[in-house]
Amino acid sequence: MSTAQVSDFFAVLALGSLAIGWVAVVVVLAPGAEVRVRQLRPAALPLALAIATVSTAGSLYYSEIAGYVPCEMCWYQRIGMYALVPVLAVAVIRRDQRGGWYGLVLALAGLAVSVYHYQLQLFPGQGSTCDAEAPCTYQWVDSFGFVSIPFMAGCGFIGVAGLALLSLRSSP
Amino acid sequence: MSNRPKVHKSRYGSRSSGGSAESASERGSNPLLKGLIIGVVVLVAVAVGVSLLAGRDAQQQEQSEVPEVSDVNIEGASLPRFDGEEPDPAMERQAPAFAATSFDGTEVSVLPGDGTAKVIGFFAHWCPHCQRELPRIAAWMADNQLPAGVEVIAVSTSVDAGRPNYPPSAWFEQEQWPAVVVRDSADQEIAEAYGLAGFPYTVGVDADGRVVARVAGELNDEAWEFLVDFVAPIPG
Numbered sequence: 001m002s003t004a005q006v007s008d009f010f011a012v013l014a015l016g017s018l019a020i021g022w023v024a025v026v027v028v029l030a031p032g033a034e035v036r037v038r039q040l041r042p043a044a045l046p047l048a049l050a051i052a053t054v055s056t057a058g059s060l061y062y063s064e065i066a067g068y069v070p071c072e073m074c075w076y077q078r079i080g081m082y083a084l085v086p087v088l089a090v091a092v093i094r095r096d097q098r099g100g101w102y103g104l105v106l107a108l109a110g111l112a113v114s115v116y117h118y119q120l121q122l123f124p125g126q127g128s129t130c131d132a133e134a135p136c137t138y139q140w141v142d143s144f145g146f147v148s149i150p151f152m153a154g155c156g157f158i159g160v161a162g163l164a165l166l167s168l169r170s171s172p
Numbered sequence: 173m174s175n176r177p178k179v180h181k182s183r184y185g186s187r188s189s190g191g192s193a194e195s196a197s198e199r200g201s202n203p204l205l206k207g208l209i210i211g212v213v214v215l216v217a218v219a220v221g222v223s224l225l226a227g228r229d230a231q232q233q234e235q236s237e238v239p240e241v242s243d244v245n246i247e248g249a250s251l252p253r254f255d256g257e258e259p260d261p262a263m264e265r266q267a268p269a270f271a272a273t274s275f276d277g278t279e280v281s282v283l284p285g286d287g288t289a290k291v292i293g294f295f296a297h298w299c300p301h302c303q304r305e306l307p308r309i310a311a312w313m314a315d316n317q318l319p320a321g322v323e324v325i326a327v328s329t330s331v332d333a334g335r336p337n338y339p340p341s342a343w344f345e346q347e348q349w350p351a352v353v354v355r356d357s358a359d360q361e362i363a364e365a366y367g368l369a370g371f372p373y374t375v376g377v378d379a380d381g382r383v384v385a386r387v388a389g390e391l392n393d394e395a396w397e398f399l400v401d402f403v404a405p406i407p408g
Contacts, residue, residue, distance in 0.1 A: 012215070012218055013219050040204050129372070130296065135371075
């Protein structure tokens with residue numbers, strides 16, 4: 001299986017995570033949310049954990065197997081995404097809904113970096129120099145014409161943030 | 173006294189006062205949760221299907237008719253990596269000499285200290301800043317005369333067929349680069365020897381072969397003009 005095929009696989013999952021995140025936010029904000037929140041709550045943090053774990057696995061695939069050198073912005077996003085895995089895992093194992101707060105903060109911080117990184121790729125003429133080893137402006141992955149690695153990371157963060165919000169919405 | 177747990181009637185149905193908020197029967201008939209699980213399974217299946225059907229293995233990278241990298245020969249000690257440190261530790265150090273080839277295979281020897289001052293520019297075809305700087309310098313050189321005793325050499329380096337604006341030979345031709353251009357090796361030996369850390373990268377070498385300026389980043393016309401005047405030998 002080629003790296004391009006693996007990228008398409010992760011790209012579809014990322015778009016799914018994006019959809020899950022938005023749906024979770026809509027569920028939380030829509031009128032009569034209590035019933036839906038109560039029904040979906042058991043899956044919120046486990047699903048957020050799954051998204052963070054798959055995102056971390058994807059990140060490691062690109063750097064350790066595909067050989068793509070992570071740039072500075074990639075490392076900042078890794079800090080957020082990698083930390084989400086143990087934080088959410090502990091929250092799920094201990095059935096601690098407060099884990100949603102930690103997940104939400106990490107996901108929103110990571111999302112901010114992802115958005116900045118993605119726009120750097122869209123408008124690479126910012127600044128005046130390109131790092132010789134790992135330029136942040138360079139797109140290693142370009143699935144479907146718009147899905148790059150920071151785009152995928154951003155989708156992962158949105159999925160986690162939406163689900164964390166869902167878990168918090170039903171907290172007493 | 174009954175051992176049955178207390179049950180509160182809420183607006184949304186019964187909730188047990190002990191343990192989980194959702195009873196086993198509630199979990200069993202939870203259409204949203206079932207839908208979510210089915211949705212995730214479908215998502216993974218679609219992802220697998222898309223990646224298998226994409227069949228992008230056959231996608232061909234753009235081919236180049238000429239070799240875009242070539243063997244080079246370097247003599248002299250390498251300059252320290254340029255990380256913006258002030259003062260630059262490479263100042264007044266002897267620049268390394270190198271022999272390389274241009275895109276048409278012509279051998280080019282760059283010998284610092286041969287009496288001609290040099291401005292050596294390092295460009296990567298995929299770098300957007302290089303893509304802006306190269307035509308700007310080409311235009312300046314078309315409209316202006318270099319100071320006496322100064323030559324300009326471009327080094328095409330960090331070549332990657334999978335990155336944008338490949339091949340660099342076509343890029344230099346398209347921009348009508350008016351000066352010498354040489355190809356670096358696949359291992360970017362010339363760039364390494366000159367301490368490159370970022371693109372575009374420009375090194376000024378005086379007529380005695382000493383490094384007098386190193387700049388990373390785009391140069392506007394004023395900065396470029398200052399640089400070529402700065403490295404020029406003083407008449408007399």
